[in-house]
Amino acid sequence: MQGFAGKVAVVTGAGSGIGRALAVELARSGAQLAISDLDTEGLAETEKRVAALGVPVKADRLNVTEREAFLLYADEVNEHFGKVNQIYNNAGIAFNGDIEVSPFKDIERVMDVDFWGVVNGTKAFLPHLIASGDGHVINISSLFGLLSMPGQGAYNAAKFAVRGFTEALNLEMSMNKHPVKVTTVHPGGIKTAIARNATAVEGMDVEALADFFDRRLASTSAEKAAQVILEGVSKKRDRVLIGNDARALDLLVRILGSKYQRLFALALPRLRPQ
Ligand SMILES: NC(=O)c1ccc[n+]([C@@H]2O[C@H](COP(=O)([O-])OP(=O)(O)OC[C@H]3O[C@@H](n4cnc5c(N)ncnc54)[C@H](O)[C@@H]3O)[C@@H](O)[C@H]2O)c1
Secondary structure (H helix, E strand, C coil), X not given: CCCCCCXXXXXXXXXXXXXXXXXXXXXHCCCEEEEEECCHHHHHHHHXXXXXXXXXXXXXXXXXXXXXXXXXXXXXXXXXXXCCCEEEECCCCCEECCHHXXXXXXXXXXXXXXXXXXXXXXXXXXXXXXXXXXXXXXXXXXXXXXXXCCCCHHHHHHHHHHHHXXXXXXXXXXXXXCCEEXXXXXXXXXXXXXXXXXXXXXXXXXXXXXXXXXXXXXXXXXXXXXXXXXXXXXXXXXXXXXXXXXXXXXXHHHHHHHHHHHHHHHHHHHCCCC
């Protein structure tokens, strides 16, 4: 991929799935990397793959919900490489459960990782990205940040919030003439461990949900997702949709407007796993 050579890129949640694929694709494109994850084993494997490509890599355990640690980490990365050009706020978790029966703590946990993790990463790195003279914030929302799904209320809330936050940032960077591009990413179903790593309300069979996700919903590989994201970054796109599912459903919702909710309420009971 063109335009990444010599850039310093930060990837959160790089120990698995899209984050790992982004790290490898960025390394292949000549970027220098700061990768992090909560899961140190997964992170070590990504570090190995990136290092094998002969690229400078700094790997750290980082929980994106820990704001103070994130702020210190941003300064550390900037000091280590002398600049930071790109942050991919990618770390995320999923939770399944209707709102009526979802405990507050589970909804809060999803907001903490999927929304506040993105806010922490964006704000921690923004001064460095502006100072670089050539910065880019890439925030991973979801197709579920464009439309809502039954059983995904917490995730929908976090991913819609990421979209609102990131689009506002895009307007501000542009209007304040800061040298920082901003991209919101909306993947459809991607073949990663997200559903296996997910939690659910009591009584729900997470294994069965993960099987359903893997068989019926995950249609794009993580490697393809990473390539589509980097292409969007190199073309400085405001929004990146990944997969035919994301493109088709985005179009449907734009055509139907809020009436998509009536259609989904009728059609989805037949598609949901029991
Ligand atoms: N897979 C999909 O179908 C899909 C669709 C739309 C959006 N997304 C989004 O893509 C992003 C990447 O997900 P993925 O599919 O690669 O899932 P994944 O489970 O394979 O990878 C997520 C990574 O984030 C890490 N992580 C979780 N909580 C963390 C925390 N508090 N601090 C630091 N790291 C943490 C995990 O350890 C894991 O390595 C997420 O934001 C997810 O919501 C995924």
